Amino acid sequence: SRAPAISVSAESCIPAGLRLGPVPGIFKLGKYLSDRREPGPKKKVFSYEVPPVFQVRMVRGELVDEAGSSALEWIGLIRAARNSQEQTLEAVADLPGGQIFYRALRDVQPGEELTVWYSNPLAQWFDIPVTATPTHDEKGEERYICWYCWRTFKYPNSLKAHVHFHCALSHGRPFLHHEH
Numbered sequence: 001s002r003a004p005a006i007s008v009s010a011e012s013c014i015p016a017g018l019r020l021g022p023v024p025g026i027f028k029l030g031k032y033l034s035d036r037r038e039p040g041p042k043k044k045v046f047s048y049e050v051p052p053v054f055q056v057r058m059v060r061g062e063l064v065d066e067a068g069s070s071a072l073e074w075i076g077l078i079r080a081a082r083n084s085q086e087q088t089l090e091a092v093a094d095l096p097g098g099q100i101f102y103r104a105l106r107d108v109q110p111g112e113e114l115t116v117w118y119s120n121p122l123a124q125w126f127d128i129p130v131t132a133t134p135t136h137d138e139k140g141e142e143r144y145i146c147w148y149c150w151r152t153f154k155y156p157n158s159l160k161a162h163v164h165f166h167c168a169l170s171h172g173r174p175f176l177h178h179e180h
Contacts, residue, residue: 006077007113014108020089021101023075029091029118030128030161033080035154075102081115082155089116096125117157128164132156146170 081087089102102116123130134142134156143152144159148169153159163170 008074008078009113010108010110012110014088014104014114016104016106018104019092019101020075020103022099023091023102025076027091027100027126028165029116030080030157031165033082033158033161035082035158078102078114078116080157080161081117082157084117084156086113086115087117088112088114090119091116091122092119093122093125096121123160126164129160132159 078089081089088105088108090105091100092103093100100122103119108114118126118128120130122128132144134144137143137152141154143154144156145152146159146162146167146169148163148167151162151167153162
């Protein structure tokens with residue numbers, strides 16, 4: 001069993017378009033994504049317009065956490081977004097196969113959790129499904145079904161991550177775009 005995920009949230013407004021990174025190490029965004037959110041420790045990060053009483057600062061144009069650590073120290077702790085409604089950042093690369101950065105999709109408000117998912121070009125580069133079509137269960141709730149093994153997911157990105165990282169029946173084939 002894994003330790004609870006750490007939640008990274010904004011302490012101050014993070015402006016739309018701000019880039020964080022590059023993301024260090026092997027990029028496996030979504031590998032451990034689950035439909036559930038287990039409560040875990042929280043880490044606050046800061047941005048440009050912070051009143052001086054919080055004693056945080058920009059260092060060489062980088063977003064820093066409460067201890068003054070650069071994004072390279074904590075960017076890997078940002079959770080994968082389960083759907084576009086909770087997504088605040090997108091993973092982007094300037095060139096195919098190049099360094100990966102996270103970019104704020106909109107202004108992220110104080111207290112809001114940072115969550116990230118692939119931009120469409122980056123998803124295509126990594127052969128991550130770009131779309132997922134919902135079906136509705138007997139209660140009328142949206143569900144996402146793996147076309148290979150028929151496992152059901154509550155969120156579209158959970159399905160996409162499953163197909164790419166975990167589905168034994170997909171055998172690395174690209175995601176099929178079937179309509180129900």
